[in-house]
Amino acid sequence: MLGLNYPCVMGVLNVTPDSFSDGGRFLSTEQALQQARKMIAYGAAIIDIGGESTRPGAAVVDEQLELDRVVPVIEAISAEFEIPISIDSSKPGVMRAAVAAGAVLINDVRALQAEGALATAVELQTPVCLMHMQGDPRSMQLEPHYVDVVVEVTQFLAARVAECVAAGLKQEMLLVDPGFGFGKTTAQNVELLANLRQLRRIGCPVLIGISRKSTLGAIAGRDVDDRLAASIAAAVVAVLQGADIIRAHDVKETVDAIRVARSLGEAGREK
Numbered sequence: 001m002l003g004l005n006y007p008c009v010m011g012v013l014n015v016t017p018d019s020f021s022d023g024g025r026f027l028s029t030e031q032a033l034q035q036a037r038k039m040i041a042y043g044a045a046i047i048d049i050g051g052e053s054t055r056p057g058a059a060v061v062d063e064q065l066e067l068d069r070v071v072p073v074i075e076a077i078s079a080e081f082e083i084p085i086s087i088d089s090s091k092p093g094v095m096r097a098a099v100a101a102g103a104v105l106i107n108d109v110r111a112l113q114a115e116g117a118l119a120t121a122v123e124l125q126t127p128v129c130l131m132h133m134q135g136d137p138r139s140m141q142l143e144p145h146y147v148d149v150v151v152e153v154t155q156f157l158a159a160r161v162a163e164c165v166a167a168g169l170k171q172e173m174l175l176v177d178p179g180f181g182f183g184k185t186t187a188q189n190v191e192l193l194a195n196l197r198q199l200r201r202i203g204c205p206v207l208i209g210i211s212r213k214s215t216l217g218a219i220a221g222r223d224v225d226d227r228l229a230a231s232i233a234a235a236v237v238a239v240l241q242g243a244d245i246i247r248a249h250d251v252k253e254t255v256d257a258i259r260v261a262r263s264l265g266e267a268g269r270e271k
């Protein structure tokens with residue numbers, strides 16, 4: 001899909017003032033463009049642009065504010081590069097404006113379950129990454145509960161794929177993502193990553209975002225600004241478990257690591 005060679009890296013470009021990873025440093029379009037140029041030079045295959053923080057406990061962002069943040073950045077990057085751009089949003093209006101500005105992938109942490117989102121994706125005929133989340137960003141980390149996290153996440157994603165196909169999206173346009181950190185305890189995140197291969201049975205490329213997340217901090221005993229090595233280790237495991245796209249902040253290191261993982265093990269991929 002989108003002419004990608006797997007496994008590859010999706011570079012994270014947050015244009016939110018409260019993003020924990022970027023601390024509001026990429027607020028202006030020019031700063032965002034600079035960051036995108038670096039990620040592309042380092043080998044990112046996709047740039048994921050988000051204007052709404054989905055951090056646990058985060059407030060919902062007003063649509064106009066989200067549009068003002070993301071549209072100029074998408075326009076600037078697509079004017080300069082051919083690289084596929086994804087829009088990290090759950091809002092139909094943002095999806096529409098982002099695609100008009102040049103985005104070619106919708107990355108929706110709510111898996112097109114918001115009002116009007118599925119109909120909009122069908123109308124746009126744009127590829128979509130469907131992510132699993134238990135609860136909503138405000139409350140998801142309060143009391144995550146599963147009988148079997150791997151089975152439940154897989155069943156949820158398979159059901160969303162089926163609903164999207166029934167609504168008029170082609171299966172080839174869909175990606176699935178277990179939503180590492182989205183309504184999961186450390187133990188549940190570990191179980192998901194260690195069994196990521198199960199998600200391949202759905203029949204869609206698998207994307208995962210593990211970069212700098214708190215589960216890695218909990219395991220390694222590191223703060224958010226000191227999780228690069230932990231993130232790289234997790235990215236390599238994800239690739240060996242058959243992940244197709246790794247969503248990451250540290251593009252250079254992640255690209256190098258997955259290239260090595262792939263060449264050493266054929267990355268455990270089915271031929």
Ligand code: 7PM
Nearest residue numbers: 019020054055056107131177179180209
């Ligand atoms: C604060 C906390 C800001 C967490 C941002 C985040 C994913 C995603 C995010 C993911 C897909 C982050 C997250 N995570 N989209 N968007 N998969 N598809 O760490 O895991 O960037 S936001």
